[in-house]
Amino acid sequence: xxxxxxxxxxxxxxxxxxxxxxxxxxxxxxxxDATYPPFEYVDDKTRKIDGFYIDLMTEICKDLGxxxxxxxxxxxxxxxxxxxxxxxxxxxxxxxxxxRARAVLFSEPYYDAGQSIAVALDNQxxxxxxxxxxxxxxxxxxxxxxxxxxxxKNATVRSFDNIGDAFRDLNNGNLDAIINDKPVSQRIIMxxxxxxxxxxxxxxxxxxxxxxxxEIRLKKTVDDALEQLKDRGVYSAINNKWFGxxxxxIASKSFPATIRDIIKFLLPAVPMTIFITICSFILSVLLGIxxxxxxxxxxxxxxxxxxxxxxxxxxxxxxVQIFFIYFGLGSIFHLGEFSAGVAAIGICYGAYLAEIFRAxxxxxxxxxxxxxxxxxxxxxxxxRHIILPQAIRLVIxxxxxxxxxxxxxxxxxxxxxxxxxxxxxxEYLSWSYIDFATWLxxxxxxxxxxxxxxxxxxxxxxxxKIPGLxxxx
Amino acid sequence: xxxIVKVTNINKCFGAVKAVDGVSFEVDKGEVIVIIGPSGxxxxxxxxxxxxxxxxxxxxxxxxxxxIDSDGKNIHNVRLEVGMVFQQFDLFMHLNALxxxxxxxxxxxxxxxxxxxxxxxxxxxxxxxxxxxxAFPATLSGGQKQRAAIARALCMNPKIMLxxxxxSALDPEMxxxxxxxxxxxxxxxxxxxxxxxxxxxxxxxxxRVFFFEAGKIIESGPTHEILNxxxxxxxxxxxxxxxx
Numbered sequence: 001x002x003x004x005x006x007x008x009x010x011x012x013x014x015x016x017x018x019x020x021x022x023x024x025x026x027x028x029x030x031x032x033d034a035t036y037p038p039f040e041y042v043d044d045k046t047r048k049i050d051g052f053y054i055d056l057m058t059e060i061c062k063d064l065g066x067x068x069x070x071x072x073x074x075x076x077x078x079x080x081x082x083x084x085x086x087x088x089x090x091x092x093x094x095x096x097x098x099x100r101a102r103a104v105l106f107s108e109p110y111y112d113a114g115q116s117i118a119v120a121l122d123n124q125x126x127x128x129x130x131x132x133x134x135x136x137x138x139x140x141x142x143x144x145x146x147x148x149x150x151x152x153k154n155a156t157v158r159s160f161d162n163i164g165d166a167f168r169d170l171n172n173g174n175l176d177a178i179i180n181d182k183p184v185s186q187r188i189i190m191x192x193x194x195x196x197x198x199x200x201x202x203x204x205x206x207x208x209x210x211x212x213x214x215e216i217r218l219k220k221t222v223d224d225a226l227e228q229l230k231d232r233g234v235y236s237a238i239n240n241k242w243f244g245x246x247x248x249x250i251a252s253k254s255f256p257a258t259i260r261d262i263i264k265f266l267l268p269a270v271p272m273t274i275f276i277t278i279c280s281f282i283l284s285v286l287l288g289i290x291x292x293x294x295x296x297x298x299x300x301x302x303x304x305x306x307x308x309x310x311x312x313x314x315x316x317x318x319x320v321q322i323f324f325i326y327f328g329l330g331s332i333f334h335l336g337e338f339s340a341g342v343a344a345i346g347i348c349y350g351a352y353l354a355e356i357f358r359a360x361x362x363x364x365x366x367x368x369x370x371x372x373x374x375x376x377x378x379x380x381x382x383x384r385h386i387i388l389p390q391a392i393r394l395v396i397x398x399x400x401x402x403x404x405x406x407x408x409x410x411x412x413x414x415x416x417x418x419x420x421x422x423x424x425x426x427e428y429l430s431w432s433y434i435d436f437a438t439w440l441x442x443x444x445x446x447x448x449x450x451x452x453x454x455x456x457x458x459x460x461x462x463x464x465k466i467p468g469l470x471x472x473x
Numbered sequence: 474x475x476x477i478v479k480v481t482n483i484n485k486c487f488g489a490v491k492a493v494d495g496v497s498f499e500v501d502k503g504e505v506i507v508i509i510g511p512s513g514x515x516x517x518x519x520x521x522x523x524x525x526x527x528x529x530x531x532x533x534x535x536x537x538x539x540x541i542d543s544d545g546k547n548i549h550n551v552r553l554e555v556g557m558v559f560q561q562f563d564l565f566m567h568l569n570a571l572x573x574x575x576x577x578x579x580x581x582x583x584x585x586x587x588x589x590x591x592x593x594x595x596x597x598x599x600x601x602x603x604x605x606x607x608a609f610p611a612t613l614s615g616g617q618k619q620r621a622a623i624a625r626a627l628c629m630n631p632k633i634m635l636x637x638x639x640x641s642a643l644d645p646e647m648x649x650x651x652x653x654x655x656x657x658x659x660x661x662x663x664x665x666x667x668x669x670x671x672x673x674x675x676x677x678x679x680x681r682v683f684f685f686e687a688g689k690i691i692e693s694g695p696t697h698e699i700l701n702x703x704x705x706x707x708x709x710x711x712x713x714x715x716x717x
Contacts, residue, residue: 365561365563367559367561367563368563368565368566370526370559370563371557371559371563371564371565371622372565372577373525373526373552374524374526374552374555374556374557374626375552375576375577375581375625375626375629376549376552376553376577376581376582376629377577377580377581378549381580381581385576385580386565389567390565390566390567393567466566466567466609466611467569467609467611467612
């Protein structure tokens with residue numbers, strides 16, 4: 001078979017071309033990458049290939065009067081697969097470029113995937129890119145959309161890690177427009193509503209169905225079928241199926257059911273938040289004790305080191321330290337996101353705890369030391385029986401406070417991709433677009449944990465309170 | 474009889490200030506010495522040198538035949554013989570009265586808990602605090618705290634007791650109960666060196682009185698002699714103010 005196809009491929013004007021062979025076989029074989037939902041993907045549950053292009057291609061084949069058979073291939077080998085005869089054509093979000101057009105024969109474009117402009121539903125001023133001058137524009141960090149936005153005169157451009165956040169800001173009135181990949185924007189708008197696309201696509205990135213070079217009859221047949229489908233409204237029905245209803249349904253689900261879904265999604269991330277907090281706090285207590293002892297030591301070097309540690313670390317925002325350790329040091333020492341996150345939080349909190357421990361140790365009156373020494377106690381016995389028991393009691397409330405802060409700050413490691421509670425919230429939002437309820441639930445889960453900790457710390461505090469000292473509750 | 478305390482020409486500076494300037498004296502076993510003098514005259518510093526809370530710059534201190542090393546190596550042994558009572562009582566804030574009395578007995582004297590408690594209760598009874606064994610320092614009055622502090626020192630069976638202005642931080646009505654405990658101790662034969670302004674106490678139990686000024690003993694002698702017929706004009710001036 002392969003040999004035959006190869007032979008026919010070099011004889012386009014010969015006895016039989018691809019179209020003839022397809023009609024004879026009664027089946028068209030279509031190559032696709034199947035990793036780009038909702039265009040082309042493998043369904044989690046049915047394990048079947050599905051999506052916008054798949055429906056489109058099925059309809060085209062119906063028009064041709066043949067069956068369709070999909071062949072899944074990685075995108076980088078998809079053209080050579082076509083030319084070596086493994087399938088008759090391919091459909092896989094492939095942008096038509098001059099380079100590719102030399103290797104394969106493209107159908108007419110079936111999808112405009114350029115940059116689009118999105119504005120709020122009630123916006124009547126912005127109709128095309130010309131109206132964007134001096135406006136506030138959102139885009140995704142590092143994309144073509146951001147480059148385009150930056151070229152617009154007097155515009156204020158804000159770039160987001162996650163384009164979903166830009167749409168949130170558009171609805172909150174902080175942006176006038178968003179420039180972004182049309183398919184992605186379209187999908188978000190279909191799911192959320194509250195925005196619309198205006199004007200023509202800005203850059204030409206059109207997707208085409210690829211066939212082997214020279215198969216002009218097949219191309220003509222496919223183009224005709226495509227036009228037919230557009231004329232009969234089948235194309236827009238498929239478009240609606242994939243960009244309209246399914247995600248829109250998620251967004252419009254009733255509130256109580258959604259809350260349950262959200263919590264179900266968030267809960268598995270809670271143990272990670274707790275684990276990060278505990279690990280980094282253990283590290284910070286150890287560092288804090290070492291630094292506090294260094295601070296009050298008579299040794300000059302220990303002294304200087306402790307001072308430097310406390311002052312430097314407390315003077316830099318935690319988020320910068322996380323970036324520095326993960327991306328900076330991480331590139332040298334190969335730190336995973338967990339070790340980097342724990343190290344960053346632990347080091348940061350150690351510096352604050354050092355101050356608390358030092359203050360606790362120094363708050364013990366000198367008379368306690370002298371009384372103990374005059375009774376014949378050694379330095380070690382003094383520390384063990386007099387200083388530490390009193391200092392530890394003194395620092396329980398501030399240390400518990402730091403622990404609660406540490407739990408909350410563990411959310412910062414979400415930016416390096418560690419999948420804890422905050423990250424889970426962002427992930428849920430990236431496809432559900434239920435902002436209010438999701439952040440409410442994330443906040444509530446944190447609140448439950450911090451309230452429990454506060455309660456626990458009050459119990460400890462009361463349990464180890466020195467009778468008659470301090471304020472009685 | 475060899476003196477139990479022998480101080481020879483000790484000097485102590487704090488920075489540029491000469492706190493103790495060539496002080497020498499001896500104390501016999503069972504003697505009660507009262508040290509008086511204006512504040513800043515070096516009385517407390519001398520007392521603190523006697524149990525090593527301050528190191529002398531020069532001179533020699535011998536306690537019960539043991540010379541206090543200049544490097545403080547044997548200070549531990551010396552402190553076992555010398556009890557000290559402070560102006561601010563300095564009871565351990567996190568321990569109740571009984572534990573205040575037993576802690577050092579157990580960790581320093583290595584007594585069992587039961588023995589330490591027996592001894593502690595005995596001394597609490599002697600200072601009239603039997604009912605306060607479980608009380609924490611913050612709930613005791615100043616006079617009760619100081620009596621507990623005296624009992625705490627006595628539990629270690631010291632041969633000498635040092636008192637550093639033991640009644641200065643007390644309300645007037647509580648001074649009496651503390652002095653009463655100290656008088657009983659003196660009558661029982663304890664060797665005591667007391668820095669105080671309580672002239673009445675000195676008159677009643679002190680054998681000798683030292684008058685300190687500017688880091689020196691400028692007059693010393695039997696109590697009645699110093700209190701009734703001091704010769705040095707500064708002593709006379711000081712006493713006239715204190716006795717007024």
